[in-house]
Amino acid sequence: MNTHFLSQLHCYLCDRTFYVIYNGSTSCTVYVWCSVAQGSVLGPRLFILYTADLEEKVDEHEICYHAYADDTQLYLRCRCEDSASAVGRLEHVITDVNH
Numbered sequence: 713m714n715t716h717f718l719s720q721l722h723c724y725l726c727d728r729t730f731y732v733i734y735n736g737s738t739s740c741t742v743y744v745w746c747s748v749a750q751g752s753v754l755g756p757r758l759f760i761l762y763t764a765d766l767e768e769k770v771d772e773h774e775i776c777y778h779a780y781a782d783d784t785q786l787y788l789r790c791r792c793e794d795s796a797s798a799v800g801r802l803e804h805v806i807t808d809v810n811h
Contacts, residue, residue, distance in 0.1 A: 773805040
């Protein structure tokens with residue numbers, strides 16, 4: 713693969729930041745370590761690659777999920793007395809997905 717292309721792709725994906733300007737005030741800069749840049753030609757493909765294994769990981773943990781556009785919701789049913797265990801399961805799947 714062309715090293716110039718790889719260099720450009722690396723610059724596109726790495727060291728991204730964002731901040732908000734509202735009513736003349738600027739927020740602090742936030743460094744983005746994951747996600748897909750919006751409004752680009754590569755955005756839709758990168759989003760598909762970025763989320764491709766999510767369904768498999770969630771299914772491994774027997775957690776339900778709902779995805780629409782760029783929003784994903786993880787959920788499960790439980791009894792009130794089992795809520796702490798349910799929260800633990802959700803935290804575990806989120807940790808597993810992040811790795």
